[in-house]
Amino acid sequence: MASDHDQTGEADGINRLSASKWASLPIGRWLLMTVVIGWFALLILVPTIALARQAFAGGLAPLGRAMASEEFRQAFGMTLGITLVAVVVNTIFGVCFALVLVRQRFWGKTLADGLVDLPFAISPVVTGLMLVVLYGPDGWIGRHLETGGFRVVYALPGMILATLFVTLPFVVRGVVPVLQEFGVDQVEAAYILGAGRWVTFWRVTLPSIRWGLAYSMLLLIARSLGEFGAVMVVSGNLLGHTQTATLYVHDGIEGFRPEGAYAASLILAAVSFFMLIGMETFRKRLKASKQS
């Protein structure tokens, strides 16, 4: 295992050039690398630094005040809550769906396989609209729910539904290839050794797909934390009531209260950064487990 990590380390090392080598590079390669690094800096590095600079421009006090506010905490609480539900529901559903897609044969399988990706293809705003049409006060289903006193759109259930919809494909898409690679041999071996389906899933299948699953769960969390469009449409964006962190940022900019927006953005960016590190770790583990 250790040697695998060393090898990937070496592979990364190709990009790290010492100063002396840099000077002796042919002009074409030099140009290419300059363009790539420059583009990267322009697009990703500079805006990130700009955000941090702007956020800390007035010192720490305004940031602290913004973070202490009730709306701020509610917005993040809401985002965390929605993300938690999305992770739990879509992980369970996603693993089940992947198992069905890989191991069962049924009519309409190709269609189901294709439709899983729909949330990736549809603009989140359109997703929001679809939910409003269906669950809104005048919608097909929403009409009946409303008379029953249950509100979906412009309330938390709608926001959860929107996030669930948008983040549905991650676990399915992440787990299907790992499951395909895993095959059924070990599962059959477990059955023959006397293990039932449930025991086999927990002791054989799940440990074998764990890195792929962890990786796709992180992607799911990142997407869920950053979701804006669909939630925007279905939430109604009621301050302190149906406002998530991203909506809070949006409001901060619109309402000329930039400190709050900066503070929220910084936190979101920091979380993303740590998740990137986590993803890289999981991806290496996944690669190592495939090689063994």
Add this chain to the structure above:
Amino acid sequence: MSIVVENLSKRFGTFQAVSDVSFEVPTGQLVALLGPSGSGKSTILRIIAGLEDPDTGRVSLTGEDATSVPVQRRGVGFVFQHYALFRHMTVRQNVAFGLEVRKKPKAEIEEKVERLLKLVQLHGYADRYPSQLSGGQRQRVALARSLAPEPKVLLLDEPFGALDARVRDELRAWLRRLHDEVHVTSLFVTHDQQEAFEVSDQVVVLNHGKVEQYGPPQQLYERPVSPFVAQFLGQVNVLPMKALWNPQAIDLKHIQEAFGSDVLNTEEAVYVRPHDLDIHREPNTRPCWRGRIERLTPLGGIVRIDLSINSDERLQIDLPRDQQLALSLVQGDDVFVSPRSFTPIGPPKQIPGDAAGTFYTI
């Protein structure tokens, strides 16, 4: 009887994988299912294990009907071609798995795992992961794992198929010794006739999902019931009867009688094993074919000689190296080739006993 298979049939879509297969495996024996790929041998094994359901037919294990018993409760051991070890578990955990799911006491599990790892000569490897073992070692772990719950029968699906030739040879001999020690009734699938011969007590030859012949290896070799069996079990030459030259008019009546018609002068062909042919420079009293040496291939102790008869029929002979040297045969020589025994192709008119396809001595 430990395994009884009756009228088993299985269809995948339009492909008839197994059709009306019946055979029995006596208790304590090691039996091979031998056939080319697509002959249904793996499917039969998987049906016996309970991994596939047959369309029709019955499977009985140690006297009890097991056809509808779920795979977990059939009490079989199974060894996969690609080992199917649990990759995230150590060798010890792999072997213990079947005992743990049966909720055996911890001390018993530990003791048994130790014993099994000694049996497969891997006691120093208990804490390694499968990825740290060679192919042969992995397959031995798989074997220990399958034996741990003390199965009624052991099923092996091309157990040596993924190993390289030298390891395969070692492991075959080792499996045979292990079987003599443990005596668990075993059925194994192979497409390699030499493997089937080396390891098994009996061989079931399969073709197109049907049983062609069942018997001890030597019997199949000497008395094949069909051209398929004759050709599948080792090299065989197909030679034209008409070209056989019988200078002294040797009496071949016993063959004529078995086959009714005058096979010796017809367009019929016969099967001759490469080692059942004698080669000489001058014609003697025995019936022979005239041939020309096309190629000599030294293979260690023997020399393989490719000849042509009538310029278009091919013939192969395996000759001990010293005989080839004594005759000082070289490429391009004209020689005479006499069969010691052969089998006429096609069913004989009267079957003497059960020796339908016996290689007739001349």
